[in-house]
Amino acid sequence: MALMNTLRNKMGKLVVAAISISILSFVLTDLLGGKNSIFLKGNDKNIGEIAGESVDINEYQKLVETMKNNYQNNFGRSPGETELRSIRDQAWQYMIV
Numbered sequence: 001m002a003l004m005n006t007l008r009n010k011m012g013k014l015v016v017a018a019i020s021i022s023i024l025s026f027v028l029t030d031l032l033g034g035k036n037s038i039f040l041k042g043n044d045k046n047i048g049e050i051a052g053e054s055v056d057i058n059e060y061q062k063l064v065e066t067m068k069n070n071y072q073n074n075f076g077r078s079p080g081e082t083e084l085r086s087i088r089d090q091a092w093q094y095m096i097v
Contacts, residue, residue: 063091
């Protein structure tokens, strides 16, 4: 019985330590690695590439806004979520063409 109590006490500390190390390594991996790392500069505004030419997010957003304004002028109302998805897709397709 004394052996069981000793194992419970020591294993509890071991399990807490293992979980702590796992969480810490997960957080550090996310912070330090990958394209969206907090240590990388946020100057890269490219959202894609069409025919070897990079597409700037500002250019894409400007086209989406223009298409949104056209929708509002034609239908007299703001586009809903479904229409916004369609407008974004149309803007991307327009840039491809």
